[in-house]
Amino acid sequence: MTEVDLELLLKLNKPIPRYTSYPTAPEWGELSDKIYEEKLKKLDEKPISLYFHIPFCKTMCLYCACSVVLNRKPENEERYVEYLLREIDLVREKIGKRIKVSQVHFGGGTPTKLTAKQFDRIFAKITQAFEIEEMAEVAIEIDPRTVCEDEAQKLAHLRALGFNRVSFGVQDINKDVQEAVKRRQSYEVTRDTFFHAKTLGFSSINIDLIYGLPFQTLQTFQETISKIVDLSPDRVALFSYAKVPWLKPHQKAIKDETLPTTEEKFRIYLFARGALKEAGYQAIGMDHFAKKNDELAVAFHKKTLQRNFQGYTVFDVEDLVSFGITSIGYVQGSYFQNIKELEDYYKLLDENKLPANRGKILSSEDHIRRFVIQRLMCRFELEKEEFCQKFMRNFDQHFEQELHALKPLIADGLVEDSEKRLQVTSQGELFIRNIASHFDLYLKKGENSKFSQSV
Numbered sequence: 346m347t348e349v350d351l352e353l354l355l356k357l358n359k360p361i362p363r364y365t366s367y368p369t370a371p372e373w374g375e376l377s378d379k380i381y382e383e384k385l386k387k388l389d390e391k392p393i394s395l396y397f398h399i400p401f402c403k404t405m406c407l408y409c410a411c412s413v414v415l416n417r418k419p420e421n422e423e424r425y426v427e428y429l430l431r432e433i434d435l436v437r438e439k440i441g442k443r444i445k446v447s448q449v450h451f452g453g454g455t456p457t458k459l460t461a462k463q464f465d466r467i468f469a470k471i472t473q474a475f476e477i478e479e480m481a482e483v484a485i486e487i488d489p490r491t492v493c494e495d496e497a498q499k500l501a502h503l504r505a506l507g508f509n510r511v512s513f514g515v516q517d518i519n520k521d522v523q524e525a526v527k528r529r530q531s532y533e534v535t536r537d538t539f540f541h542a543k544t545l546g547f548s549s550i551n552i553d554l555i556y557g558l559p560f561q562t563l564q565t566f567q568e569t570i571s572k573i574v575d576l577s578p579d580r581v582a583l584f585s586y587a588k589v590p591w592l593k594p595h596q597k598a599i600k601d602e603t604l605p606t607t608e609e610k611f612r613i614y615l616f617a618r619g620a621l622k623e624a625g626y627q628a629i630g631m632d633h634f635a636k637k638n639d640e641l642a643v644a645f646h647k648k649t650l651q652r653n654f655q656g657y658t659v660f661d662v663e664d665l666v667s668f669g670i671t672s673i674g675y676v677q678g679s680y681f682q683n684i685k686e687l688e689d690y691y692k693l694l695d696e697n698k699l700p701a702n703r704g705k706i707l708s709s710e711d712h713i714r715r716f717v718i719q720r721l722m723c724r725f726e727l728e729k730e731e732f733c734q735k736f737m738r739n740f741d742q743h744f745e746q747e748l749h750a751l752k753p754l755i756a757d758g759l760v761e762d763s764e765k766r767l768q769v770t771s772q773g774e775l776f777i778r779n780i781a782s783h784f785d786l787y788l789k790k791g792e793n794s795k796f797s798q799s800v
Contacts, residue, residue, distance in 0.1 A: 351608055353757055354607065354608065354611055354800060355607065357776050357779050357799060357800065358607055358798055358799055358800040359779075359798065359799055360795070360796040360797065360798060360799070361778045361779060361782045361788075361796055361798075361799040362778070362782065362785065362788070362796050363587075363778065363796075363797075364652075364718050364722055364778065364781055365652065365653065365654050365656075366654065366673070366675075366680060367711070367714060367715040367718045367719075367785070368680075368705055368707070368711055368715075368786075368787055369785075369787070369796075370673075370680075370682070371795050371796075372705060372787045373680060373682065373703050373704050373705040374703060374704075374705070375702065375703050376679075376681065376701065376702065376703055376704040376705075376706070378693075378698050378699040378700070378701055378702070380679070380704075380706070381676070381681045381699050381701040381704070382439050382699060384676040384677040384679055384681070385436060385439040385440050385666070385676060386439060386440065386441060387677050388440055388444055388664060388676070388677070390444065390445070391445075391662075391663070391664070392444070392445040392446060392447040392478060392660075392662055393444060393445070393446055393447070393662060393664040393665065393666055394446065394447065394448035394449070394450070394653070394660070394662045394664070394665040394666070395446055395448065395449045395450070395471070395475065395665075395666055395667075395668070396449075396450050396451075396452065396654065396655065396665060396666070396667040396668065396672055396673075396674065397429065397449075397450070397451045397452070397456075397467070397667075397668045397669055397672070398412065398452055398453065398454065398667065398668065398669035398670060398671060398672035398683075399425075399451060399452070399453045399454045399455065399456040399458065399459060399669065400412055400413055400414040400425075400453060400454040400669065400670055400671070400687075401413075401414050401415075401416045401421070401422055401425070401453070401454050401455060401458045402414070402415055402416070402453070402454055402455045402458070403415070403416075403417060403455070403458065404527065405527065405595055406516075406526055406527060406528040407525075407526045407527050407528075407595060407596060407598050407599050408516070408526045408528075408555060408558060408586055408596070408599065409593065409595075410587045410589055410592065410593050410596075410797075411452075411453065411454065412454070412670065412671035412685070413453070413454050414454065414670075414687065416458075419460075422458060422459060422460075422463070423463070424691075425669075425687070426459065426463045426466065426467065428690065428691050428694050429467065429668055429669055430466065430467065430470045431694045432668050432669070432694060432699075432700065433467075433470045433471065433474050433668060434470070434474065435694065435697065435699060436474075436666060436668070436699070437474035437475070439699065443474065443475060443476055444475060444476065445475070445476045445477075445478055446471075446475045446476065446477050446478060446481060447478050447480075447481050447482070447660050447662055448481060448482045448483075448484075448658065448660050448662060449471070449477065449481060449482070449483045449484070450484045450485070450655045451484070451485040451486065452485075452486045452655065453486055455488045455491060456485050456486060456487070457485070457487050457488060457491040457492055457499060457503075458491060461498075461499055461502045464502065464503065464506060465506070468506050468507070477507070482509065482510055482658075482659075482660065483507050483508045483509050483510065484508065484509075484510040484511065484512065484655070485503060485508050485510075485511055485512070486511075486512045486514065487500075487511050487512065487513050487514070487538075488513075488514050488530075489513050489514070489515070489530060489534050489535050489538035489539075490530055490534060492538060492541075493534050493537055493538050493541075497538070497541035497545070500538070500541055500542060500545060501545055504545045504546065504547060508547070509547060509548045509549070510547060510548060510549040510550075510551070511542055511547050511549075511550055511551070512550075512551040512552075512553060512582070513535065513538060513539065513542075513550070513551065513552050513553065513578075514553045515530070515535050515552050515553060515554060515573070516528060516553065516554060516555045516558065517554065517555065517558055517561060517565075517566065517569050518530075518532045518535065518568070518569045518572055518573075519560075519561070519565040519566075519568065519569060521560045521565075522558050522559065522560050522561050522565065525558070525559040525560050525599070525603060526558055526559065526599065532572060535552075535576075536576065539552075539576050539578065549579045549580060549639065549640075550578045550579050550580070551578060551579065551580040551581065551582060552573055552576070552578045552580075552581050552582070553581075553582045553584065554569065554570075554573065554581060554582065554583050554584070554617070555583075555584050555585070555586050556583060556584070556585060556586065556610060556613045556614050556617060557585055557586035557588075557604065557605060557610040557613070557614075558586050558604075559599050559600070559603035559604055560603055561605055561613065562605065562609070562613075563609065563612050563613050563616055566613045566616070566617060567616060567620075570616070570617050570620045570621070571620075574620065574621070574624045577636075579635065579636055579639050580633065580634065580635045580636070580639060580641060581621055581626065581633070581634045581635075582632060582633050582634075582656065583614070583617055583618070583621070583632050583633075583634065584632055585610075585614070585632070585797070585798075585800070586604075587797035588604075588797060588798070589796075589797055591795075607798075607800055610800065611800050614775075614800075615775075618634075618775075621634045622634075625637060626642075627639075627641075627642035627645060627646075628774065629641055629642065629645050629650065629657050630650075630652065630657055630722055630723060630777065631722070631774070631775075631777045631778060633656060633657050640659050641657060641658075641659060643659075644659040645723075645724075648724050649661065650723040650724065651719075651723060652719055652722050652723050653665060653675070654673050657723065663675070664676050664677065667681075667682075667683065668683075669683065669690075670683055670684060670685055670686070670687060670690045670700075671683055671684075671685050674701075678706070678707050678712065679704060679705060679706045679707060680704040680705045680707075681701040681703075681704040682701060682702070682703050682704055683700045683701050683702070684700045684701070684702045710786065711786075713736055713743070714784050714785065714786055716732070716735065716736075717732070717744075717781075717784045718781045718784055718785070721767070721769065721777060721780060721781045721784075722777060722781055725768070725769040725773075725774055725777065726766050726767060726768045726769060727740075727766060727767045728765065728766050729741070729764075729765055729766055729767070730765065740767075744784065747783050747784055748762060750783050751780070751783050754773070754776075754779065754780060754783075758770055758772055758773070759772055759773030759776055759779075759780060760773045760780050776799065778799045779799055
């Protein structure tokens with residue numbers, strides 16, 4: 346297990362973005378739907394990605410930082426699906442042509458709260474509005490508890506529709522931890538659902554885990570990792586618990602005294618990372634692991650890996666069009682986010698208006714820094730000549746102040762700065778968010794408490 350000096354660990358443990366976008370969401374502001382409309386019209390023949398946000402959950406997991414609507418009334422979900430279909434029609438109308446799609450992703454919430462018939466209607470609308478490429482990745486996030494009671498009939502239906510990649514939320518198999526976060530999910534449910542997916546022929550199966558949860562210890566998480574490794578999923582996402590009660594008030598129910606200390610939490614992470622690598626997984630970025638023959642690991646070694654709101658991806662697709670409340674897209678160099686409240690979403694669509702109401706039009710400097718942060722997060726390195734050719738400027742000169750600010754991390758052995766490249770060391774990979782943050786123009790000293798801790 347890699348050892349990290351406690352003093353260094355505490356020094357680096359501060360609020361920092363996860364950089365699924367740059368500029369990060371707190372820097373966005375109000376944007377007119379007319380701007381979004383104009384951007385959609387500019388989409389060309391290049392394939393795009395689609396994201397669909399299904400916000401509904403039956404119960405609230407206390408650790409959750411996602412956009413969720415608690416609901417047990419099927420009619421509410423039916424109404425949402427009807428308006429989601431309207432949004433697809435409206436977006437297709439604004440684009441003005443049927444364009445190709447190389448990625449489709451359903452997230453939540455709990456997408457599998459929807460019925461098989463509702464999925465049929467959504468997919469019929471998607472294929473009518475867009476051309477799904479033959480080799481497209483069609484992925485969905487799944488709570489195993491929602492697909493295990495019907496002997497995998499819904500899972501089989503999703504596979505028949507064309508879904509080829511699934512991500513199962515597990516987080517931790519320890520019962521005390523599950524009880525503390527109000528997510529009761531037996532290992533048997535996880536195991537049986539996983540093997541159903543294997544039998545059905547999903548090409549890639551991911552399991553999500555979270556470290557830093559209440560009552561979690563190194564010993565308990567060792568058992569979780571051991572059982573997950575035994576299942577042998579294609580990918581594992583190992584997320585740090587993001588404690589943001591100022592954004593998600595329900596997290597206040599998790600008391601600080603039940604959480605592992607910073608040192609213990611980091612030891613849990615180091616153990617899990619080491620155990621996964623020993624089991625044959627390639628560490629991808631800061632929180633993903635893939636079997637070495639998985640296309641994600643192959644893309645990492647080929648230096649073609651990309652990163653967006655759904656995590657790491659092998660597809661070099663710039664434009665992401667999103668649907669549903671709170672969903673975030675990236676179209677023609679700008680971020681757009683849909684409105685957050687259901688009734689507002691319905692009202693705007695009734696008025697035949699696009700429901701996007703905030704976002705960020707990137708400046709030339711934003712694009713430069715977005716490129717640098719993406720390279721560091723995806724490759725653990727940045728080639729200075731590549732930067733020069735792309736932006737027609739010298740990297741060392743452009744980032745003179747940032748490189749000076751990086752000197753303490755260079756002295757700590759986390760990053761190396763040479764004439765040709767900026768190279769993150771193996772220990773620096775553990776703190777990639779800290780390294781990337783030095784190139785964040787918006788991250789002012791003392792103004793970053795809006796983000797979760799880096800450790």
